[in-house]
Amino acid sequence: MKAAETLAIPVGALLAAMALFGLFVAVLGHNPLEVYALIYRGAFASAFSWQNTLARAAPLVLTALCVALPAQAGLMVIGGEGALVLGGLTAALVGHSLASATPLAAQLAMAAAAMLAGAAWIALAGALRHWRGVNETISSLLLTYIAIAIFNHLVEGPLKDPASLNKPSTTPLPEALMIGKLFGLDVHWGLGFGVIACLLLYVLVSHTTWGFALRIVGGNVRAARLAGLPVGALVLLACAIGGAAAGLAGMVEVAAVHGSANASLIAGYGYGGILIAFIARQNPLAILPVSVLVGGLAASGGMLQRRLDLPDATVLVFQGLAFVSILASEALYGRLRVFQPRAQAEPAA
Amino acid sequence: MTEGMGSMDRRQMLKALGAAGVVGALGARRAWAADKLVIGVIYVGPRDDYGYNQAQAQAAAAIKKMPGVTVVEQEKVPETTDVQKTMGSMIEQDGATLLFPTSFGYFDPHILKMAEKYPKVRFAHCGGLWTEGKHPKNAGSYFGYIDECQYLNGVVAGHASKSKKLGFIAAKPIPQVLRNINAFTLGARAVDPKITTTLIFTGDWSLPVKEAEAANSLIDQGVDVVTCHVDSPKVIVETAERRGIYVCGYHADQATLAPKGYLTGAEWNWLTPYTMHVKDAQAGKPLVNFLRGGLKEGFVKPSAYGKAVGEGARKKADAVKAQMLKGDFVIFKGPIKDNTSKTVIDQGVAQKQTDVVLEQMGYLVEGVIGKV
Numbered sequence A: 001m002k003a004a005e006t007l008a009i010p011v012g013a014l015l016a017a018m019a020l021f022g023l024f025v026a027v028l029g030h031n032p033l034e035v036y037a038l039i040y041r042g043a044f045a046s047a048f049s050w051q052n053t054l055a056r057a058a059p060l061v062l063t064a065l066c067v068a069l070p071a072q073a074g075l076m077v078i079g080g081e082g083a084l085v086l087g088g089l090t091a092a093l094v095g096h097s098l099a100s101a102t103p104l105a106a107q108l109a110m111a112a113a114a115m116l117a118g119a120a121w122i123a124l125a126g127a128l129r130h131w132r133g134v135n136e137t138i139s140s141l142l143l144t145y146i147a148i149a150i151f152n153h154l155v156e157g158p159l160k161d162p163a164s165l166n167k168p169s170t171t172p173l174p175e176a177l178m179i180g181k182l183f184g185l186d187v188h189w190g191l192g193f194g195v196i197a198c199l200l201l202y203v204l205v206s207h208t209t210w211g212f213a214l215r216i217v218g219g220n221v222r223a224a225r226l227a228g229l230p231v232g233a234l235v236l237l238a239c240a241i242g243g244a245a246a247g248l249a250g251m252v253e254v255a256a257v258h259g260s261a262n263a264s265l266i267a268g269y270g271y272g273g274i275l276i277a278f279i280a281r282q283n284p285l286a287i288l289p290v291s292v293l294v295g296g297l298a299a300s301g302g303m304l305q306r307r308l309d310l311p312d313a314t315v316l317v318f319q320g321l322a323f324v325s326i327l328a329s330e331a332l333y334g335r336l337r338v339f340q341p342r343a344q345a346e347p348a349a
Numbered sequence B: 001m002t003e004g005m006g007s008m009d010r011r012q013m014l015k016a017l018g019a020a021g022v023v024g025a026l027g028a029r030r031a032w033a034a035d036k037l038v039i040g041v042i043y044v045g046p047r048d049d050y051g052y053n054q055a056q057a058q059a060a061a062a063i064k065k066m067p068g069v070t071v072v073e074q075e076k077v078p079e080t081t082d083v084q085k086t087m088g089s090m091i092e093q094d095g096a097t098l099l100f101p102t103s104f105g106y107f108d109p110h111i112l113k114m115a116e117k118y119p120k121v122r123f124a125h126c127g128g129l130w131t132e133g134k135h136p137k138n139a140g141s142y143f144g145y146i147d148e149c150q151y152l153n154g155v156v157a158g159h160a161s162k163s164k165k166l167g168f169i170a171a172k173p174i175p176q177v178l179r180n181i182n183a184f185t186l187g188a189r190a191v192d193p194k195i196t197t198t199l200i201f202t203g204d205w206s207l208p209v210k211e212a213e214a215a216n217s218l219i220d221q222g223v224d225v226v227t228c229h230v231d232s233p234k235v236i237v238e239t240a241e242r243r244g245i246y247v248c249g250y251h252a253d254q255a256t257l258a259p260k261g262y263l264t265g266a267e268w269n270w271l272t273p274y275t276m277h278v279k280d281a282q283a284g285k286p287l288v289n290f291l292r293g294g295l296k297e298g299f300v301k302p303s304a305y306g307k308a309v310g311e312g313a314r315k316k317a318d319a320v321k322a323q324m325l326k327g328d329f330v331i332f333k334g335p336i337k338d339n340t341s342k343t344v345i346d347q348g349v350a351q352k353q354t355d356v357v358l359e360q361m362g363y364l365v366e367g368v369i370g371k372v
Helices: A002-027 A032-044 A047-072 A080-097 A103-132 A136-156 A190-207 A209-219 A221-226 A231-258 A269-279 A284-308 A313-332 B003-030 B052-063 B081-092 B104-117 B147-160 B175-191 B208-220 B234-242 B271-283 B311-326 B356-360
Strands: B037-042 B069-074 B098-101 B122-126 B139-144 B165-170 B196-201 B225-229 B246-251 B262-268 B290-293 B300-302 B343-345
Touching: A002 A032, A002 A313, A032 A047, A032 A284, A047 A080, A047 A103, A047 A190, A047 A209, A047 A231, A047 A269, A047 A284, A047 B081, A080 A103, A080 A136, A080 A231, A080 A269, A103 A136, A103 A231, A190 A209, A190 A231, A190 A284, A209 A221, A209 A231, A221 A231, A231 A269, A269 A284, A269 A313, A284 A313, A284 B069, A284 B081, B037 B052, B037 B081, B037 B271, B052 B069, B052 B246, B052 B262, B052 B271, B069 B081, B081 B098, B081 B104, B098 B104, B098 B271, B104 B122, B104 B139, B122 B271, B147 B165, B147 B175, B147 B225, B147 B246, B147 B262, B147 B300, B147 B311, B165 B175, B165 B208, B175 B196, B175 B225, B175 B356, B196 B208, B208 B225, B208 B234, B225 B234, B234 B246, B271 B290
Parallel strands: B037 B069, B037 B098, B098 B122, B122 B139, B139 B290, B165 B196, B165 B225, B225 B246, B246 B262
Antiparallel strands: B262 B300
16 A cells, blocks of 8 residues: 555656646647657657666666765755866866776776765765764755866866867877676766666665664654664765766766766756655655656656757746646645555544 | 636647647657658757857858758756767757867767767867877868957957956856957057056856856946956846946947947857858768868957947957958967966067967966966
8 A cells, every 4th residue: 555655646747747838838839748758759759768768767877876875864965076076187187197007997096986975975965064063054055066166177287288279178088998788778977877776775675774763864864863773874885875976977977978087077966866866755665766757757848849849948937837746746745545555544543 | 716717728728739749749750750861969958048059050050051951959968978878869869960069078089989980970079189090081170269359358348447447257268269359458558558458367267156256346346348258148148238237248239238338259150160060961971070260261250339439449350350261360469468467479479370389388478366
């Protein structure tokens, strides 16, 4: 019954958002059915559109984990963007300095370094919260600005490849270090890493004592303290794991897409992940379908622009509606009669 | 809400839906005409940004009117795999065979990858990055010598300034931007060698809050003419107008944003390269890989003079413009010193627009207050 409820409420909220969006496009003078059809065509109708959708979902899976993991400990971290850019920068540096190592060793070192950088960055926000009582939502956001400033300073200054004149970048990675596509798909390995990370973290959060302890911290920190749980360590670790996921996303952007660290890395994936984590209600497993949905929307957003001359903001309107209706639907949990066990629904007088 | 209102709303809605259905279906079919040349234009920001993207969108809007052409557009596409997928969608789903991916950062690696994957599609990129022997033949770049218009901006600004202090708000210290700052300053100092240009770098292409802060801070320091090189000059032009100083535009025409203080501006005229590429594609001629020009070739143009531009300024600027149109004017002609008093161009050396040395510019000329 509970599983049906957790599925039905978000799906219902999404349907409500779709209906509202239909109304919105109708007011703009477009046929909602045609708009829905175009969204489907752009996102899911062919092998090409599926790859388009998955490619757009790939970076968001990892950055969503940067929100979902700290959320288990009751922290609202929104600074994944900072962890991503620093992860990307670290990966580019490590890759460049290990150019003579075997590709696999160099790639592993790049991934490890990027994850460490991201982990340290978000753990910083966790530490500020735990020991200094600084609000982690604000601090992680501000840390992102600092990360981007550090990134820009280094990429445009000491670490700049002198050959990159009008687009300052770090020295390009050797071709051998680039990570390829996923099994013949036109989607890079970021998606594979994301799926693995979601599965692992789902097990960790939902099926281990460590995850249970983490959720107690998130549910009631005083109870956790009374129970003797190491609250500080749990908070820091949750932040570090989340940051590591975002850092890995940065490494993938460098090693699978750009080949060097430059300003194109600052594309807002860190912020995109926040939306996904919230729609997924911070559940690592649910992040996967939600990312595909949001990736699909982004893919079909182009179709709406090209076919109907709708502005890019149209898709943002849909995302916003979905976000608001999912958040609003939180209030429905435990209140819909259909989903209540009979004994509880009609308590004995 | 009353019952009657509700039903009326419903009826109107149904009517609107029906009408929209017809229009929508027609629209969709039009985009499908197979005998037409389908052209895809991709922007990194909004099409109506009063700046970089709007300059491209104006050209796209104009080529839409050419016979046998269908244009599909997509805005706010980041320089990530997103743009590869957007190019792919235009090719696979819309049948586009000529693409204008307009952001500088789209070229490497995105356009290069797609050009390899789709050898029959033409990719015309805005910037100056295509290199013979290194990059695919079905890709190319078009760009304009907009420093010519920045020099004219400088001449007009030099006449308008009373404090002899000009301001320049720039995104990043890269050669293209430095060339504009230097041309603007050289133009102003040709009017009065006492003039200085105070320079502020914001650090990125689109940071409206920082740009407004920079404009205010320049004005507080006594600057009375400001110009810029950022993606959208909108907030800078508006701030200048509100604070009652003069402003020179960039990328597109911003005169409507500052009816009192807008002097002139350095505008792109992308219609020239767009038309060339479209005609070549229609005629089946190979893509011109390297396409560049200035005022003379019609790749750039100055905005119409504003009300505040006096007779003397018009005369002087028009005279320089006439020389540029003939191709006799060299902006970077020695002796030129940088702002640390080091000679960067020797006496007797004239670096013409096509000179590749200019593309590696790493200095600020004498009179610019600021550092790279």
